[in-house]
Amino acid sequence: MTDVSAGQRVVFERPQALEPVRMHYCPGCTHGLTHRIVAQMLDEFDLVEKAVGLAPVGCAVFAYDYFACDMVEAAHGRAPAVATGIKRVRPDLFVFTYQGDGDLASIGMSETIHAAARGENITVIFINNAVYGMTGGQMAPTTLPGQRTSTTPFGRDTKLAGNPIRVSELLSSLDGPAYIARVTVTNPRRIREATRAIRKAFRAQIEGLGFSLVEVLSTCPTRWGMSPGKAITWLEETMIPYYPLKEFVVAEALRESHDG
Amino acid sequence: MAIPRGKRILMRGNEAIAQAALDAGCRAFFGYPITPQNQIPDYFAAHMAEVGGVFLQAESELAAINMVYGAAAAGVRAMTASSSPGISLKQEGISYLAEAELPCVVVNIMRGGSGLGNIAPSQSDYFQAVKGGGHGDYRTLVLAGWSVQELYDLTREAFEVADRYRNPVVVLGDAMLGQMMEPVVLPEGVVDAAMLPRKPWATDGATGRKRNIINSLYIHAPDLEQVNLRMQKRYQEAAEREVRCAMESLEDADIAVIAYGTAGRIAVSAVEQARAQGIRAGLFRPITLFPFPERELAAVADRVKAFLVVELSLGQMVEDIERFVAGRRPVRFLGRTGGVLITPAEVVGAIERLAAEAKS
Numbered sequence: 001m002t003d004v005s006a007g008q009r010v011v012f013e014r015p016q017a018l019e020p021v022r023m024h025y026c027p028g029c030t031h032g033l034t035h036r037i038v039a040q041m042l043d044e045f046d047l048v049e050k051a052v053g054l055a056p057v058g059c060a061v062f063a064y065d066y067f068a069c070d071m072v073e074a075a076h077g078r079a080p081a082v083a084t085g086i087k088r089v090r091p092d093l094f095v096f097t098y099q100g101d102g103d104l105a106s107i108g109m110s111e112t113i114h115a116a117a118r119g120e121n122i123t124v125i126f127i128n129n130a131v132y133g134m135t136g137g138q139m140a141p142t143t144l145p146g147q148r149t150s151t152t153p154f155g156r157d158t159k160l161a162g163n164p165i166r167v168s169e170l171l172s173s174l175d176g177p178a179y180i181a182r183v184t185v186t187n188p189r190r191i192r193e194a195t196r197a198i199r200k201a202f203r204a205q206i207e208g209l210g211f212s213l214v215e216v217l218s219t220c221p222t223r224w225g226m227s228p229g230k231a232i233t234w235l236e237e238t239m240i241p242y243y244p245l246k247e248f249v250v251a252e253a254l255r256e257s258h259d260g
Numbered sequence: 261m262a263i264p265r266g267k268r269i270l271m272r273g274n275e276a277i278a279q280a281a282l283d284a285g286c287r288a289f290f291g292y293p294i295t296p297q298n299q300i301p302d303y304f305a306a307h308m309a310e311v312g313g314v315f316l317q318a319e320s321e322l323a324a325i326n327m328v329y330g331a332a333a334a335g336v337r338a339m340t341a342s343s344s345p346g347i348s349l350k351q352e353g354i355s356y357l358a359e360a361e362l363p364c365v366v367v368n369i370m371r372g373g374s375g376l377g378n379i380a381p382s383q384s385d386y387f388q389a390v391k392g393g394g395h396g397d398y399r400t401l402v403l404a405g406w407s408v409q410e411l412y413d414l415t416r417e418a419f420e421v422a423d424r425y426r427n428p429v430v431v432l433g434d435a436m437l438g439q440m441m442e443p444v445v446l447p448e449g450v451v452d453a454a455m456l457p458r459k460p461w462a463t464d465g466a467t468g469r470k471r472n473i474i475n476s477l478y479i480h481a482p483d484l485e486q487v488n489l490r491m492q493k494r495y496q497e498a499a500e501r502e503v504r505c506a507m508e509s510l511e512d513a514d515i516a517v518i519a520y521g522t523a524g525r526i527a528v529s530a531v532e533q534a535r536a537q538g539i540r541a542g543l544f545r546p547i548t549l550f551p552f553p554e555r556e557l558a559a560v561a562d563r564v565k566a567f568l569v570v571e572l573s574l575g576q577m578v579e580d581i582e583r584f585v586a587g588r589r590p591v592r593f594l595g596r597t598g599g600v601l602i603t604p605a606e607v608v609g610a611i612e613r614l615a616a617e618a619k620s
Binding site (some may be wrong): 048050064068069071072074078081083087090110111114 | 287288290314316318319320322323324326327328329330331332333334336338352353356360463464465466467468471472473474475476477
């Protein structure tokens with residue numbers, strides 16, 4: 001906790017659940033903001049001593065260095081299966097995964113869909129930045145039609161490279177999920193909305209309601225080839241029309257109470 | 261219904277393996293259907309809840325081994341079972357479990373390969389089991405039984421060995437051993453899973469301790485080298501302490517047949533027949549395939565004139581035997597492939613030819 005002199009009060013500080021280390025993320029990348037919200041929720045629900053986080057393969061591969069709880073590094077795409085193994089043998093633990101679009105919606109789509117269909121009582125934070133960041137900017141399953149990547153250098157031609165997958169909509173057709181929402185973190189209002197969504201996703205697990213997932217539309221200035229400011233604008237103007245921000249599934253128990 | 265203990269009962273190999281896991285304190289099983297091992301998940305589905313454990317049919321072999329990774333990370337004794345094509349799919353997860361230094365048990369009821377192959381007994385996964393199987397510089401410890409009783413005993417032991425060395429352990433059977441029924445005696449004593457020591461490295465909630473991280477990523481090359489060397493040291497310790505083999509009629513033998521599992525059962529019949537014909541043959545049967553009983557084999561090599569390696573494959577273990585014997589004695593090979601069994605008569609014929617060769 002921050003030392004506070006008389007007459008001063010703390011209005012903002014690093015969550016205890018976030019390790020005081022320098023992150024490896026690029027300038028203008030929104031991973032840091034989303035990490036912060038997740039850590040804030042770990043603090044808010046007092047979960048640091050009973051949470052196990054699953055780091056993915058991708059840009060967030062080092063997430064195990066940043067969260068102050070027990071962490072497990074999963075193979076590419078397998079985090080929902082690993083989380084299932086942990087949660088099934090230790091239902092008293094809070095288990096969350098943090099995965100990118102390639103990890104969750106390409107190589108790990110099977111694990112994602114089946115964990116959701118089982119109503120596995122885990123929480124998934126899904127970072128959709130429409131590109132493979134770590135490996136050099138290749139096409140992701142969520143890359144938009146016409147979007148340039150290193151493997152779609154002339155823009156994604158859906159006739160050749162197929163169509164993007166709207167993960168939240170896809171999973172919403174299943175009976176297992178208790179909470180599914182798509183949010184973003186491009187301005188303070190949206191950050192507050194994202195925080196509310198992640199809070200509900202945490203509550204879904206804590207209250208034993210089933211699978212919860214929050215899709216966070218995120219920027220990748222480095223691989224998009226844009227300045228951080230331009231990346232925010234591009235996300236707002238190009239991604240949100242294709243990936244609408246909304247709550248897709250909200251279990252009854254999450255609707256009634258005040259959610260801040 | 262409590263299973264009778266301390267007296268002979270009839271059990272199928274696959275069921276004995278599952279019961280052994282329960283008796284060893286295994287409290288998590290994740291698997292995906294594949295013949296000829298289906299009685300293993302069936303048995304857990306029926307009985308795991310009785311001991312308060314977790315059974316879950318996974319959506320794939322990949323998911324199953326990764327669920328094992330999660331349960332093992334949480335400090336629970338966990339297992340999966342499959343057969344050859346399914347074990348290929350699990351190799352990714354086994355490599356991660358090994359590098360993350362997580363204990364688990366993987367049962368392979370081998371069938372004919374390659375590809376989809378067939379569901380007949382085979383030993384063509386020897387290389388995959390003892391050489392690592394997946395990518396990287398790791399090994400799995402490999403136990404191979406030849407009877408339903410031995411599969412029970414080895415599966416129980418596998419959980420102890422896995423915890424001792426923090427490494428995946430493979431129990432090798434085949435379609436014959438998994439499907440056949442034999443008398444077994446289940447011991448009275450079973451492991452109380454609740455009494456197993458807590459694993460200080462497990463990710464089971466950082467209450468009253470620093471957080472734990474389970475990981476196979478070491479981006480700084482010298483760090484990864486240190487972990488790999490640590491694993492290698494454990495394999496050397498296992499080679500000192502865990503190797504097992506069985507010998508039949510080797511005291512005065514001129515010809516030593518080397519075979520494990522089902523091939524060992526066929527070979528022991530052939531050895532008896534060869535003895536009846538006046539040929540002094542014996543059987544050397546490795547039970548741990550990795551680490552291999554090299555010293556025991558070397559002692560046999562001092563006494564016999566020649567070796568005959570018998571496998572249900574086109575020759576995999578024989579490459580290791582040639583390496584261990586290192587030219588000191590002739591090593592011949594007899595094998596059938598594709599799920600075809602060798603007959604004792606074929607083995608006797610090979611023993612006769614080798615005996616004549618050794619005499620001349």
